[in-house]
Amino acid sequence: MTVAADQQGVSGVPDAGERPGSGPGPDAPRTADPITMSVLLGRFDSIVSEMSLTLARTAWTPIIAICRDFSCAIYDAVPRQIAMFDALPIHTTSMHLVLEEFAASFGDDISDGDVFLTNDPYRGNTHIGDLVTASPVFIDGTLRFWSVAKGHQLDTGAIVASSVVASAENVWQEGIAIPPLKVIDRGVERTDIVELYLRNVRYPELLRGDFRAQLASIEQGRRRLIELAGEYGADALDFYVEEMIDYADRRMSAAIREIPDGTYHGVGWVDSDGFEEQDIRVEVLVTVAGDEVTVDMSGSAPQVRGGLNASFAVACAAGAVPFLFYVEPDIPHNHGAIKHVKVIATPGTICNARFPGSTSVATGCPADTIQDAIHKAMAPAIPHRVPAGGTKDSNLPQFAGVDESGEAWGAMLFNGTGGSGALQGGDGWPIWESISSAGSIRIQQVEQVELSYPLRIDRVEVETDSMGFGRWIGGPGTRFVVTPLGPGETECITFSDGMRNPPHGVFGGTMGCGGGAYVEPVAGGPRRYISSSGVVRIGPGERWVGISTGGGGFGDPAERAADQVARDVRDGFLSREVAAEVFGVILAEDGDPAPDAARTASRRAALAQAPRPALDPTGPGASTWVERALGPGDVFLLNPK
Numbered sequence: 001m002t003v004a005a006d007q008q009g010v011s012g013v014p015d016a017g018e019r020p021g022s023g024p025g026p027d028a029p030r031t032a033d034p035i036t037m038s039v040l041l042g043r044f045d046s047i048v049s050e051m052s053l054t055l056a057r058t059a060w061t062p063i064i065a066i067c068r069d070f071s072c073a074i075y076d077a078v079p080r081q082i083a084m085f086d087a088l089p090i091h092t093t094s095m096h097l098v099l100e101e102f103a104a105s106f107g108d109d110i111s112d113g114d115v116f117l118t119n120d121p122y123r124g125n126t127h128i129g130d131l132v133t134a135s136p137v138f139i140d141g142t143l144r145f146w147s148v149a150k151g152h153q154l155d156t157g158a159i160v161a162s163s164v165v166a167s168a169e170n171v172w173q174e175g176i177a178i179p180p181l182k183v184i185d186r187g188v189e190r191t192d193i194v195e196l197y198l199r200n201v202r203y204p205e206l207l208r209g210d211f212r213a214q215l216a217s218i219e220q221g222r223r224r225l226i227e228l229a230g231e232y233g234a235d236a237l238d239f240y241v242e243e244m245i246d247y248a249d250r251r252m253s254a255a256i257r258e259i260p261d262g263t264y265h266g267v268g269w270v271d272s273d274g275f276e277e278q279d280i281r282v283e284v285l286v287t288v289a290g291d292e293v294t295v296d297m298s299g300s301a302p303q304v305r306g307g308l309n310a311s312f313a314v315a316c317a318a319g320a321v322p323f324l325f326y327v328e329p330d331i332p333h334n335h336g337a338i339k340h341v342k343v344i345a346t347p348g349t350i351c352n353a354r355f356p357g358s359t360s361v362a363t364g365c366p367a368d369t370i371q372d373a374i375h376k377a378m379a380p381a382i383p384h385r386v387p388a389g390g391t392k393d394s395n396l397p398q399f400a401g402v403d404e405s406g407e408a409w410g411a412m413l414f415n416g417t418g419g420s421g422a423l424q425g426g427d428g429w430p431i432w433e434s435i436s437s438a439g440s441i442r443i444q445q446v447e448q449v450e451l452s453y454p455l456r457i458d459r460v461e462v463e464t465d466s467m468g469f470g471r472w473i474g475g476p477g478t479r480f481v482v483t484p485l486g487p488g489e490t491e492c493i494t495f496s497d498g499m500r501n502p503p504h505g506v507f508g509g510t511m512g513c514g515g516g517a518y519v520e521p522v523a524g525g526p527r528r529y530i531s532s533s534g535v536v537r538i539g540p541g542e543r544w545v546g547i548s549t550g551g552g553g554f555g556d557p558a559e560r561a562a563d564q565v566a567r568d569v570r571d572g573f574l575s576r577e578v579a580a581e582v583f584g585v586i587l588a589e590d591g592d593p594a595p596d597a598a599r600t601a602s603r604r605a606a607l608a609q610a611p612r613p614a615l616d617p618t619g620p621g622a623s624t625w626v627e628r629a630l631g632p633g634d635v636f637l638l639n640p641k
Contacts, residue, residue: 010344011094011345028236029236032239040240044244051220055216058212059209066444077145089321090437093321094126094313099134101180102134111136115135115184116134117181117183118179119176124180127359128359129163157202162495173358174359175200198211203409249337253291256288259293259326260288271532276639279501281620292340300350301350303350308350310351310366319343368392369497371435375388387428388503388551388552389474390421391498391549392496392503394497396414398411398412399413404454404487413482414443415444419467422470428472428551431443457481458482460478462478464573468550468551469578470553471553471557473550474552477513477550479545484544489538497533501620514623515623516547516626522541522543531637549625557582557584558583570593
């Protein structure tokens with residue numbers, strides 16, 4: 001049995017049998033048929049996929065309908081995770097905590113036809129921006145499953161027009177916090193609760209549409225689970241759920257046993273607290289013993305003033321998710337895999353804030369830095385499985401304003417985000433969004449953005465030399481230029497990280513550029529540079545420019561194939577200067593870039609004499625991008641309000 005999850009900083013998931021109705025019944029099969037189990041694994045995934053399609057195709061805001069910043073999942077009655085196909089790992093890996101809160105709050109008052117709702121980060125949720133809807137699934141009068149959807153809301157009624165507020169100093173500045181409650185009671189909707197929620201947000205009709213879409217999604221999941229039980233029998237389904245969890249357990253156990261036993265140390269830094277403090281320390285000690293992993297975050301800095309603290313749910317997910325990266329992808333991401341990672345996060349630290357500290361930005365920051373620190377810790381132990389550092393919500397603006405008709409509008413754009421870290425055998429990916437999303441967030445088409453909002457997208461392009469360099473290079477960063485077209489000022493809310501503390505390189509690879517953002521007059525003139533997080537107003541005749549960081553590099557750059565370096569230059573990923581100075585590839589001056597074999601060999605021989613660091617950088621505040629970019633008359637604003 002694992003330790004029950006609580007807010008005191010130790011994670012775990014209850015085993016079967018701790019709650020009535022769990023576990024196979026008397027009519028369950030005695031032995032598992034592998035074909036049936038394989039089919040049911042696929043069926044559960046297909047149900048979650050159908051839930052996701054339902055949500056995406058009926059939601060009203062692009063953040064859910066197009067960018068897919070949501071997750072759907074199925075849990076059993078315990079609750080244990082069964083399926084989370086095509087979900088965001090930072091959402092689902094700890095979503096059992098929310099269901100435990102529903103069970104603790106309502107006890108025996110959980111009935112067929114109920115739907116539960118919460119967004120409270122101090123009641124098992126990740127952060128206030130994530131709204132959880134959950135439907136208990138009863139079969140033959142017994143609670144067997146939970147059908148769950150979590151969607152990121154465009155707005156929470158916070159002090160600024162966003163659901164992710166780095167400058168929030170407490171829970172009351174984050175927006176409306178909804179404790180666990182019933183929004184549908186035995187099939188009857190509590191319209192008063194729905195209206196209370198919508199009365200406290202800026203875009204009520206849009207969020208009403210997203211809320212309805214979440215209800216449709218979990219109802220679709222509920223119906224499909226009942227159909228599945230009717231096809232196979234409830235007891236047989238319970239039996240095979242146990243078999244699926246045991247199967248993941250066995251495979252995860254074997255995979256972790258391949259990691260050398262020991263205690264590994266990793267450190268990362270959050271750019272700022274949303275106010276004056278910078279380079280906030282996130283420290284992990286990872287202990288591998290047999291088939292068990294303990295991630296201890298106790299050495300991290302005290303919780304910060306702004307909204308860049310983790311909730312307990314975020315700490316649990318961020319601690320476990322990297323170990324799902326390190327194993328074969330066909331191991332089911334159910335309770336059997338997750339249970340092997342225990343997380344210790346001391347209350348009152350940036351990794352587990354105490355009430356009423358703000359956790360508004362938690363799923364990106366410090367979640368990304370926690371995972372980044374784990375990657376640093378594990379790189380020496382399993383170098384063939386661990387990536388270099390990836391982007392951390394870099395270059396992710398939210399715009400808000402009033403259009404010519406006087407109607408309020410808001411848009412969160414993922415189009416200019418940075419790249420993932422390289423790994424042994426492969427370059428990183430561009431437009432990866434963040435470590436926590438693991439590439440699952442999608443971008444909105446430029447034409448659609450311009451049709452939907454008073455914005456013009458002037459440029460979206462690869463930023464040359466933005467990634468970490470190595471035998472395998474990080475995914476490139478991007479240059480994203482947006483001109484507001486509204487009648488007055490447009491507010492831009494940012495909640496980024498990793499600009500001052502860029503993605504790290506490993507085994508001789510270099511760090512990413514870090515990047516930055518600024519507001520500039522369209523006609524030219526001094527620029528207002530801003531730090532990772534802040535709020536700026538963009539006036540008529542001004543535009544917003546964001547340069548995201550690329551991911552970190554892996555391995556010695558001088559070992560990258562010379563022909564590939566030439567292609568990187570041709571494609572605009574690398575400059576000729578970096579090709580020569582860092583990669584040792586001297587290119588012909590005329591025509592299509594082609595390596596000069598003799599001069600390249602000579603340059604690489606010289607580079608081979610210089611030792612390469614195992615980790616780059618090793619300290620905080622390593623990026624000098626802003627200092628190099630500032631020109632005459634330009635100013636830098638730290639966390640502007």
